[in-house]
Amino acid sequence: MSEEYQKYYVPAQSPWPIVGAVALFFIAAGAGLTVMQMEQESSHGHYLLFAGIAVLLYMLVGWFRNVISESHGGLYSMQMDRSFRQGMSWFIFSEVMFFAAFFGALFYARMLAVPWLGGDGNNVMTGEVLWPEFTSAWPLENTPDGTSTQAMGWQGLPLINTIILLVSSVTLQFAHTAIEKDKRTPLTLFLLLTIVLGICFLGLQAYEYVHAYQDLGLKLDSGIYGNTFFLLTGFHGLHVTLGTIMLIVVWIRVLKGHFSSEKYFAFQAAAWYWHFVDVVWLCLFVFVYVL
Amino acid sequence: MSTAAATHEHHGPATGIKRWLFTTNHKDIGTLYLLFSLLMFLTGGAMAMVIRAELFQPGLQLVDPHFFNQMTTVHGLIMVFGAVMPAFTGLANWMIPMMIGAPDMALPRMNNWSFWILPFAFAILLMSLFMDGGGPAFGWTFYAPLSTTYSNDNTALFVFAIHIMGISSIMGAINVIVTIVNLRAPGMKWMKLPLFVWTWLITAFLLIAVMPVLAGAVTMVLTDKYFGTDFFNAAGGGDPVMFQHIFWFFGHPEVYIMILPAFGIISTIVPTFSRKKLFGYSSMVYATASIALLSFVVWAHHMFTTGMPLAGELFFMYSTMLISVPTGVKVFNWVATMWRGSISFEAPMMFAIAFIVLFTLGGFSGLMLAITPVDFQYHDTYFVVAHFHYVLVTGAVFSIMAAAYYWLPKWTGHMYNTRLAKWHFWMSLISVNVLFFPMHFVGLAGMPRRIPDYALQFADFNAIISIGGFAFGLSQLLFVAVVFKCIKAGEKAPAKVWDGAEGLEWQVASPAPYHTFETPPEVK
Numbered sequence A: 001m002s003e004e005y006q007k008y009y010v011p012a013q014s015p016w017p018i019v020g021a022v023a024l025f026f027i028a029a030g031a032g033l034t035v036m037q038m039e040q041e042s043s044h045g046h047y048l049l050f051a052g053i054a055v056l057l058y059m060l061v062g063w064f065r066n067v068i069s070e071s072h073g074g075l076y077s078m079q080m081d082r083s084f085r086q087g088m089s090w091f092i093f094s095e096v097m098f099f100a101a102f103f104g105a106l107f108y109a110r111m112l113a114v115p116w117l118g119g120d121g122n123n124v125m126t127g128e129v130l131w132p133e134f135t136s137a138w139p140l141e142n143t144p145d146g147t148s149t150q151a152m153g154w155q156g157l158p159l160i161n162t163i164i165l166l167v168s169s170v171t172l173q174f175a176h177t178a179i180e181k182d183k184r185t186p187l188t189l190f191l192l193l194t195i196v197l198g199i200c201f202l203g204l205q206a207y208e209y210v211h212a213y214q215d216l217g218l219k220l221d222s223g224i225y226g227n228t229f230f231l232l233t234g235f236h237g238l239h240v241t242l243g244t245i246m247l248i249v250v251w252i253r254v255l256k257g258h259f260s261s262e263k264y265f266a267f268q269a270a271a272w273y274w275h276f277v278d279v280v281w282l283c284l285f286v287f288v289y290v291l
Numbered sequence B: 001m002s003t004a005a006a007t008h009e010h011h012g013p014a015t016g017i018k019r020w021l022f023t024t025n026h027k028d029i030g031t032l033y034l035l036f037s038l039l040m041f042l043t044g045g046a047m048a049m050v051i052r053a054e055l056f057q058p059g060l061q062l063v064d065p066h067f068f069n070q071m072t073t074v075h076g077l078i079m080v081f082g083a084v085m086p087a088f089t090g091l092a093n094w095m096i097p098m099m100i101g102a103p104d105m106a107l108p109r110m111n112n113w114s115f116w117i118l119p120f121a122f123a124i125l126l127m128s129l130f131m132d133g134g135g136p137a138f139g140w141t142f143y144a145p146l147s148t149t150y151s152n153d154n155t156a157l158f159v160f161a162i163h164i165m166g167i168s169s170i171m172g173a174i175n176v177i178v179t180i181v182n183l184r185a186p187g188m189k190w191m192k193l194p195l196f197v198w199t200w201l202i203t204a205f206l207l208i209a210v211m212p213v214l215a216g217a218v219t220m221v222l223t224d225k226y227f228g229t230d231f232f233n234a235a236g237g238g239d240p241v242m243f244q245h246i247f248w249f250f251g252h253p254e255v256y257i258m259i260l261p262a263f264g265i266i267s268t269i270v271p272t273f274s275r276k277k278l279f280g281y282s283s284m285v286y287a288t289a290s291i292a293l294l295s296f297v298v299w300a301h302h303m304f305t306t307g308m309p310l311a312g313e314l315f316f317m318y319s320t321m322l323i324s325v326p327t328g329v330k331v332f333n334w335v336a337t338m339w340r341g342s343i344s345f346e347a348p349m350m351f352a353i354a355f356i357v358l359f360t361l362g363g364f365s366g367l368m369l370a371i372t373p374v375d376f377q378y379h380d381t382y383f384v385v386a387h388f389h390y391v392l393v394t395g396a397v398f399s400i401m402a403a404a405y406y407w408l409p410k411w412t413g414h415m416y417n418t419r420l421a422k423w424h425f426w427m428s429l430i431s432v433n434v435l436f437f438p439m440h441f442v443g444l445a446g447m448p449r450r451i452p453d454y455a456l457q458f459a460d461f462n463a464i465i466s467i468g469g470f471a472f473g474l475s476q477l478l479f480v481a482v483v484f485k486c487i488k489a490g491e492k493a494p495a496k497v498w499d500g501a502e503g504l505e506w507q508v509a510s511p512a513p514y515h516t517f518e519t520p521p522e523v524k
Helices: A016-036 A045-072 A078-117 A124-130 A157-180 A184-216 A223-255 A265-290 B017-022 B026-054 B065-100 B108-130 B155-182 B195-226 B240-257 B260-274 B281-297 B310-338 B347-370 B372-378 B382-412 B418-444 B456-488
Strands: none
Touching: A016 A045, A016 B017, A016 B108, A016 B155, A016 B195, A078 A124, A078 A223, A078 A265, A078 B155, A078 B195, A078 B240, A157 A184, A157 A223, A157 A265, A184 A223, A223 A265, A223 B195, B017 B026, B026 B065, B026 B108, B026 B382, B026 B456, B065 B108, B065 B155, B065 B195, B065 B260, B065 B382, B108 B155, B155 B195, B195 B240, B195 B260, B195 B281, B240 B281, B240 B382, B260 B281, B260 B310, B260 B347, B260 B382, B281 B310, B310 B347, B310 B372, B347 B372, B347 B382, B347 B418, B372 B418, B382 B418, B382 B456, B418 B456
């Protein structure tokens, strides 16, 4: 195991972290001000927000360019590769916990909060005194204060979307097999197919939102059902968007001839991320749409 | 390639401000974290002084109640996210690579990013104090509906500041885990790891598991306040109690995030000055892991009075009491390590012994609070304030002081003024007890926390508490003096500063060279 302890690459000074910190400062302050100024006529917060996003993109391009050229320069050992892989795995774990918070809210609302409002447990008087008209149900189509909406069914679009994402995970797995055997053509094609499926998913999801707002009257503010529906599917959609961007970058790098059958961390990371958003969708499909 | 392979071989520190802005060096970043933490400690401390000045007498004298609320809130946020957590991360940065024989942290650039997010995050948080409407005033726990229906319009800034602090913590924690798992020197087997490394490994796991949940909680507060959602509003089918469940699912592991590294520090210092091996090394490791796992199933003991089914109250009472078992193992082991050791009382050891006694005291009051029926009396009184200040000030903060006095000579290459350090210790020890001990009494007598005024019968105790508070605050200036004098000058420190010390960090010179262990040492 001589490669095990070959010199670990410690980069020299880099400007990217501080650029990234400034970017997050602009994004956080800009997003805060944007939200605070939503109801005012003149607002300037979003300029700061967009500036922050621009700086962040500049940072990401520059930082990854450095990392890729260092990798191509042969500065990275297998140990470095393991650091990257472990780092990515723990990042995905943190994302799992982020979704766990919203799933927790969903379960708490439907198993405890809504039944209690309807008088379950020892809460008979709660319903009687506060909202005598209210009856507990899930999906919660009529809230205690009288907002009403319609639930989103699971047949049709959501089911098609589930199939699309499941198929995309399979095509990505084919691409993975291809990269391991260094077969560039199937790798390029299967990766491209995965990206196309991802974009289809996003398009259909956008269509579903339009349908929800226009036909069902299901909105972000239509009570706890709409809240959990839109925050869970919305954050999932954001993650699919991010995953698609990652896959597109990896695809461009494949076209440029990057990666070998031994070293393909970026591909691996994007693939893990994609499977992760797929699993999150399956949980969503079961707990938000079907049940 | 153009990324000159030759230049990265022996890059020493750059000069001027660029060294600190662009650095990838774990020692530089550790120093940045520690200095930032000190600055935040003094800032949060100044806010505590405002609180104690207002509470010196009953009635409203110095500040208006809204500003008082902002002070209690921002004091808590700064001390938790700005002082204690960055101090531990700074210690992790400095010590973990040296303790495990690694050349640096596993992901050095990301390490710098983690740090530099923090000053900006706190700039946003503090900025809101000076805006129309003021800063966050709903307590550091930002319970709904205080943070949703009744908060001021600047709450969005608080939310996004918390978001980027979380990003910083998660990246820092990922770096720590990957460094420990992947960069140990050959022969540094798991059960040979120094306990500080073990405790930080488990802490980092907790951070990655719960910081995203905090992000989820603040996001729901944001949408409830600005986008019309009803997560924490019963009228829309939500529940304000749900906020507390989500928050404390983060919050309880968070308090262990602030104490597990302290356990690691004490387990390092006590053997050194007892000149004995740590008693029960493996039981320490298992106890740390047990505490961490149990921390995920005790959260609702913060909410016994908010309304829960009886089965829930009982479950959370028993699971909480269970935590005292592994914690007891730890206290036993520290005492057993000192038993028949040839103990010497240098400044780090004095803080460590004070930690063991006073942290245990805070643990006992925690055990009292864990008992559901009596918690109905203690809830939201100064008894709770006394409890968590014993575990966080005489616990976490004292351990950080101990660590600073233990490793300062290694960091700076100079011995500090030990006389001044001992003055700091005794002043702190006496004043901190004058400050927090009487809070038990006023709490048991029913004085509520977070209120700028109080009933007349609490006047005498509050005057005493405030005097203790001012004395404790002033004593910390001694610490600042010791640290900066030590950075500038002092007697030259040898490689092995303490004769009983063990570990790889004592095998390198003092001050530790800019790069250590570029080729990993062999650990026997």
